[in-house]
Amino acid sequence: MKAISILRTTAWTGLLMPLVLGAQAAMAEPLVYVPLGGENKIVAIDAAKNEIVDTISGLAAVHGLAGTPDGRFLIAGSFETRARDGEAVAKPAGVSEDEHAAHHGAAPANAKADAGVSTVSVIQTADGSVVRRIDVPGAVHHVAVSPDGRFAVVTHPNDGAISAIDLESYELVATVATGPLPNYATFGPNGDRLFVSNAGNDTVSEVDTTRWIVRSNAVVGSSPEHVVLADDGATLYVNNVEDGTISVLDVGDRKVVKTIPIGSTLHGIDLSDDGRTLFVAALGDDKVVAVDLGTGGDRSASLAPAPYHLAVVSGTGKLYVSSADQPKIWVMDQRNLEILGEIPIGGKGHQMVQGAGG
Secondary structure: OEEEEOOOEOOOOOOOOHHHHHHHHHOOOEEEEEEOEOOOEEEEEEOOOOEEEEEEEOOOOEEEEEEOOOOOEEEEEEOOOEOOOOOEOOOOOOOOOOOOHHHHOOOOOOHHHHOOEEEEEEEEOOOOOEEEEEEEEOOOOOEEEOOOOOEEEEEEOOOOEEEEEEOOOOEEEEEEEOOOOEEEEEEOOOOOEEEEEEOOOOEEEEEEOOOOEEEEEEEOOOOEEEEEEOOOOOEEEEEEOOOOEEEEEEOOOOEEEEEEEOOOOOOOEEEOOOOOEEEEEEHHHOEEEEEEOOOOOEEEEEOOOOEEEEEEEOOOOEEEEEEOOOOEEEEEEOOOOOEEEEEEOOOOOOOOEEEEEO
16 A cells, blocks of 8 residues: 655645646546544545555544545545644543534534634645645534635534635635534535535525625524535435434425435435435444435445445445444445445544545
8 A cells, every 4th residue: 555644735736747637537446535533644545446545644633525626636624723823722522533522512602712723734636745734713524615626615513613715825715604513514516505504503504605604594404414415406415413314405495395214313425426316324223224316215224333424436336434433434335235345444434535536
């Protein structure tokens, strides 16, 4: 396994060699990048071999991760905070980068005053180097990148807000209060809207990204966390962790049009390539559930212990599912939920991102 250690930071971007990009584009199978939280690194998995082929080290408490649409960069958020003068600060009670217990309770009243800053790293996928580091106010949980690659948004659960970074200037352009415990964010297909789940008050906020203001809030189920948006941008699927349901949100009407019961505590969620099947990690029931969105029927497969983050590996027919209790990823067949294998990853896998071929 080739290890890529992040030991340098450069102030430039956009100078990738055309030959490197051409070589990546020619590969048939993608890489899947997995941040390992307390292990302070990201591993890259070749989806053809289901093996780790690269390791990007030196990223403190990396939990949130997203990629730019062109595959050139990863945007990595840290759950570790420090004072603005560089001194480490204590995390709020009950919060760690791996367990992020803030999912299920209100942040301390003094969280904003004590939260300090964390670092968002822009990583060049060609060689694993950090091309820029940007400080943001508070610990970062999850990350999203706009469809045009212009903006990265990170969620701050302990501060009730999101931050937006301009990826052309690397400037922090906005910090927007959305609600208590914002967990996950996803952009609409045109990039002018952003949807943020607020686990602390059971809402999803719609953010206008042209002005960086909250336009509306929709009430969903109990403790909404991960979300996934249909390709047409009309329907948002929201996993309600505490009541074990999926809210089907019509984003135009801002109303829940259907509630899908799954089981007990939920976590990861994703859509199949054709958008017809919704995959859900039912962590509390040790199973993965596939919901046929056309018929409403579902099928499930036992998966223990504690299926956690989940990602469809587009174009491969595979589903990657990490475990909250063991340092591995299960490889599943999307069609029948058969377990095809396991990948040892050396830590707990968080927000997985599919990139270009390896």
